[in-house]
Amino acid sequence: MNTATAEKLETPAAELAIRTQKLDLWYGTFQALFQVDLDIKNGIITSLIGPSGCGKSTFLRSVNRINERLGYVRIEGTIDVFDKNIYDADVELVQLRKQIGMVFQRPNPLPASIRDNILYGHRLHYTGKRLSRSDQDDIVEDALRQVLLWDKVKDRLHRKAIDLSLEEQQKLCIARLLPVQPQILLMDEPCSALDPKGTEAVEELIWELRGKYTILIVTHNMAQARRASEECIFMLMGKVVEHTATEDLFVTPKHQETANYIEGRYG
Amino acid sequence: MEMFSESLLNKKNKRIQSLYRSLFMMMTLLLILPVLVILSTLIYKGGSIISVDFLLTDPINGMTAGGIFPALFGTVWIVTVALIASVPLGVAAAIYLSEYAGDNWFTRAINLAIINLAGVPSIVHALFGVGAFVIFFGFGTSILSASLTLAIMTLPVVIVATKESLEAVPIAFREACWNMGATRWQTIRRVVLPNAVSGILTGVILEVSRTTGETAPIMFTGAAFFLPFLPQSVFDQTMAMSLHLFVVSTQVPNVPDALPYGVALVLIAMVLIMNSISIAFRMHLRGKKKW
Numbered sequence: 001m002n003t004a005t006a007e008k009l010e011t012p013a014a015e016l017a018i019r020t021q022k023l024d025l026w027y028g029t030f031q032a033l034f035q036v037d038l039d040i041k042n043g044i045i046t047s048l049i050g051p052s053g054c055g056k057s058t059f060l061r062s063v064n065r066i067n068e069r070l071g072y073v074r075i076e077g078t079i080d081v082f083d084k085n086i087y088d089a090d091v092e093l094v095q096l097r098k099q100i101g102m103v104f105q106r107p108n109p110l111p112a113s114i115r116d117n118i119l120y121g122h123r124l125h126y127t128g129k130r131l132s133r134s135d136q137d138d139i140v141e142d143a144l145r146q147v148l149l150w151d152k153v154k155d156r157l158h159r160k161a162i163d164l165s166l167e168e169q170q171k172l173c174i175a176r177l178l179p180v181q182p183q184i185l186l187m188d189e190p191c192s193a194l195d196p197k198g199t200e201a202v203e204e205l206i207w208e209l210r211g212k213y214t215i216l217i218v219t220h221n222m223a224q225a226r227r228a229s230e231e232c233i234f235m236l237m238g239k240v241v242e243h244t245a246t247e248d249l250f251v252t253p254k255h256q257e258t259a260n261y262i263e264g265r266y267g
Numbered sequence: 268m269e270m271f272s273e274s275l276l277n278k279k280n281k282r283i284q285s286l287y288r289s290l291f292m293m294m295t296l297l298l299i300l301p302v303l304v305i306l307s308t309l310i311y312k313g314g315s316i317i318s319v320d321f322l323l324t325d326p327i328n329g330m331t332a333g334g335i336f337p338a339l340f341g342t343v344w345i346v347t348v349a350l351i352a353s354v355p356l357g358v359a360a361a362i363y364l365s366e367y368a369g370d371n372w373f374t375r376a377i378n379l380a381i382i383n384l385a386g387v388p389s390i391v392h393a394l395f396g397v398g399a400f401v402i403f404f405g406f407g408t409s410i411l412s413a414s415l416t417l418a419i420m421t422l423p424v425v426i427v428a429t430k431e432s433l434e435a436v437p438i439a440f441r442e443a444c445w446n447m448g449a450t451r452w453q454t455i456r457r458v459v460l461p462n463a464v465s466g467i468l469t470g471v472i473l474e475v476s477r478t479t480g481e482t483a484p485i486m487f488t489g490a491a492f493f494l495p496f497l498p499q500s501v502f503d504q505t506m507a508m509s510l511h512l513f514v515v516s517t518q519v520p521n522v523p524d525a526l527p528y529g530v531a532l533v534l535i536a537m538v539l540i541m542n543s544i545s546i547a548f549r550m551h552l553r554g555k556k557k558w
Binding site: 066071093 | 369437439440442443444445446447448449450453457458462
């Protein structure tokens with residue numbers, strides 16, 4: 001492990017969480033991102049909207065380099081996370097992913113108990129002496145309280161996570177990231193598998209986490225972007241069209257494409 | 268109302284449908300018929316000879332009487348050593364192939380080789396075993412040579428079963444781990460393997476039942492015609508059930524009728540018991556799984 005890298009990532013700069021410059025991305029010969037320049041502010045919720053295939057998920061998946069698993073992805077340009085280019089040779093992937101948690105469309109709790117799900121990330125990264133049971137309990141309680149799930153599940157922490165409702169599973173998947181104290185949470189359409197009530201609950205939670213983490217959320221749901229983000233990015237065909245305060249983007253869009261999209265003319 | 272009543276076309280289609288249904292059902296019955304015939308013949312002709320004594324005493328009078336203990340004991344030895352050799356190798360190879368290897372010509376070549384290995388006739392394996400283990404490595408005709416030959420022969424079973432059960436673990440679990448910064452190995456160790464273990468064990472038990480019955484690969488490499496004493500180490504020869512059955516049914520004069528049937532019955536019982544355990548075990552573990 002490279003300690004210099006770890007330190008750099010662990011001390012967030014005040015202003016920007018993520019800055020990309022001239023980011024191009026190809027899947028094989030297909031170019032999915034074109035010259036993406038984005039400055040994503042630290043500590044706020046930013047939403048990414050746009051029609052299917054516009055590159056928003058691709059962008060999200062570049063930020064923790066999970067895209068690389070597909071061997072045919074090629075990137076040019078830079079992605080700086082807290083002023084450090086994450087594609088530099090001295091960046092340790094394990095540290096990067098510890099700092100940048102990710103939540104998926106479909107909740108993906110591990111086939112284990114609720115408690116073990118929460119402790120999984122902690123156990124992966126914790127290097128000190130084995131924690132006592134009560135310390136572990138504190139970690140579990142703290143994470144579950146942050147995602148507003150504690151009161152519901154505190155009496156059944158040893159039950160299988162898969163028995164929870166989808167909404168609770170998704171909250172658990174968010175809670176699971178928290179014990180290692182990530183700086184950034186990436187959410188890829190976190191509510192798309194949920195019913196309206198579950199969606200509302202998860203949105204409420206995302207809003208609750210505001211300020212504690214930098215949150216980047218991809219959504220198909222414009223109402224959600226409007227309700228649950230402070231800044232909003234509109235992407236189209238692999239390019240960033242507009243990036244402003246959410247309020248402004250929806251009320252006074254500067255570009256015709258943005259206006260068309262938010263009025264539902266395509267998507 | 269005419270609207271919902273049966274037309275001529277309906278009638279014809281129904282007739283054809285029931286024809287095919289009975290055809291396929293007959294094929295299925297035909298399939299299990301041999302098994303039933305074999306089992307009932309064995310029980311009818313060999314059942315009378317089966318006793319605790321039969322299982323636990325040595326053959327006597329030039330193998331025309333007595334029990335089968337050395338052969339039973341030898342088969343357990345051979346199977347155990349074969350498992351010790353092939354399971355770690357096969358499971359490790361399967362983990363590499365399904366969790367680490369990329370999709371390139373090299374991986375595809377290995378997969379092809381495994382499929383072909385499964386198709387090699389057992390007598391060819393036997394001759395390979397003689398050349399490699401008995402002569403080249405100098406293990407002589409011994410349990411070790413026989414077991415290693417069997418191990419190589421049954422490796423594809425273990426590899427394929429393990430690979431299938433690893434691939435049945437949803438990719439979402441792996442993604443969840445990788446995204447929390449788990450290495451591949453941490454992911455395999457904590458999440459993939461625990462969930463694949465039922466499938467792997469099923470493969471292992473299948474391998475056991477196959478290994479138990481094989482004759483050709485062991486008759487040149489380690490199994491003896493007749494040995495009145497038990498093997499002391501893996502470098503000794505041993506009797507084995509499958510070869511013993513061959514010997515008492517074709518090589519020895521004046522064997523009472525019931526003896527070969529009895530040996531066959533014990534052998535087939537060993538295999539069937541193994542298979543049933545495998546099936547029961549798989550059902551038990553599958554029932555617990557939920558995703």
